[in-house]
Amino acid sequence: MSVTIRDVARVSGFSIKTVSNVINGHPQLRPETRQRVEDAIEELGYRPNLSARNLRSGRSGVIGLIIPDLTTAYFAELADAVMRTAAARGLAVLIEPIGSGRENELAALRGQHRHMVDGVIYSSLTLGAGDADLLKSVDTPLVVLGDTSFDGQVDRITMANTAGARAATEHLLAAGRRRVLALAAHEGDIVASAELRLAGYREAIEAAGLAFDPQLVCYADSWHRRGGAASMTKLLEDGVAFDGVFAFNDTLALGAMRVLQESGRRIPQDVAIVGFDDLDETRYSLPALSTVNPRRDDIATAAVETLLRRIEGGPELEAIEIETGFSLEIRESSGGSDQKATSATNAA
Amino acid sequence: MSVTIRDVARVSGFSIKTVSNVINGHPQLRPETRQRVEDAIEELGYRPNLSARNLRSGRSGVIGLIIPDLTTAYFAELADAVMRTAAARGLAVLIEPIGSGRENELAALRGQHRHMVDGVIYSSLTLGAGDADLLKSVDTPLVVLGDTSFDGQVDRITMANTAGARAATEHLLAAGRRRVLALAAHEGDIVASAELRLAGYREAIEAAGLAFDPQLVCYADSWHRRGGAASMTKLLEDGVAFDGVFAFNDTLALGAMRVLQESGRRIPQDVAIVGFDDLDETRYSLPALSTVNPRRDDIATAAVETLLRRIEGGPELEAIEIETGFSLEIRESSGGSDQKATSATNAA
DNA sequence: CTGAAAGCGCTTACAG
């Protein structure tokens, strides 16, 4: 039916081995030989059968990306960055959207696609230190994205949660805000990022010589617009006074912003607001939202390269952790014009 | 190294064939036999090697989804719907984001993942009637999404572009608007959807006894917020008078809405606006955007099932076309409350 | 119901 390497061998007049050498870019080949094989490949329209290659080599050239869903802008943008990075290295990405919640995250580790992929990039919100053994029991090479505390047992990529949150809060304080809300989500399970961002917020408050006021820390029940809107509605009802908001992610910020505007408050004049994530849409909101840019491209690159290292190095290799940098994007919502204040860190 | 079907056979005491029968749910098996094989599978932690299965069966259980990118909300939501539908049928989805433009779309047809997937769902913006031969030359089973005119040569799923656009425009006219803009994108290449939506707009205008006014048809140079904002800015500069806008998609609408609001116009009091796509975020914009809901779940289901039919039926099968229905979601931007006016069509 | 055997298309020692 379809053209195989055997057909190419027959047409070109060389052995299967030689054809294979040409396909795989083996260096020591007479140019003439290479040319004739390539002509035959072209003529026949030969394409290697990947299943056969994978069966033989034990590699599929596909990596998995496990995320809660694809419709959340944050994960869509992350997935896009991972796919671009992977494509540049000749890898395809199989996305597995698993829904949110701890149960789904655990189930995904035993997921059906496990045997199709050479390794997995796993974006976890709910796994904690206690799950390290579980993760180590997975025989697929694995890189974890996100701030779960695994202390050196699993490869992971983390972002500058604390430093980014501190920079965002400092920016609000530098603009003269004195009562800055921390709009913080927690989703039932422990979300380590939230704690780290809260720590950064607190550092900035205290470094400015202000008192950390628990009344200004407001929990939302989801990381989405709905959660931000609901929390802000409640704050306004409760009559809490504030002149700045650091939201732990952009969608919380956008939800809160809408409620603030409906209540007649002007942004940034009455309330300045900064988010976290640098979603594409923050550039187009009204007003454009200031935010912490976690550099998704850097995260994606670090994840893919760490995974490749693990795939090649095997389980013996020591686990590494890479923390990516950030920058603060100052836009209208915090009174900035469109200039960009950058402050990046990089740690290994 | 890893556990194979041979190990399961050895441990269970049955032949490889019997183990295979159990794995593939072959019906005529003594329950006791099945049980003992399943125990062995469990005990050994056996998982079938998909590469081997695929090599043998010629199927991979993976379908491709070719889209321009994943960060555009429309495609992210489409991809999510396709993945959910596919997962329900035991299929994995390999997304290939190819960038926009005709060149990229053509290149994707020869893409590197072609031999990894059983078939491809291909969301095209730029392919036209002249490309039918090209599409037919692709030996992978293929379902095209979008309104490219292929008249029965390729399986395709189309949406109710004209009917949806007409319903949106009629809704604006019914609310008393008399000068309704058509905010229409065209991206260099021919985008058939835009023509069809324009036709629906025109039908509604003329059915209402109004004259079709070319001055009210405004082209944007992209389907994104930026395009909607730029077009609206130009319209306002030119002093074109209007009291309603039917935008050909939601992001155009959101971009236009921002510019209208900055100019001091109230929505919907001064200008009522309706979009197309029912993106998740339209529920959260300020004001919430009325829009045509193209029922992405229906599109995804039709696409996956048509592809499966093609994969099983082979190239001989006659090509089919399915047009999915729509509903009109009336929200604040067109003066509605939150009720829902539904009008659906379905054709084969 | 079950077993022994061929073969899917490739890569890779092993010989030359």
Next chain:
DNA sequence: CTGAAAGCGCTTACAG
């Protein structure tokens, strides 16, 4: 540089 041959793990006629 090149060829003949084994084998990756599975499914499936073909026999029993």
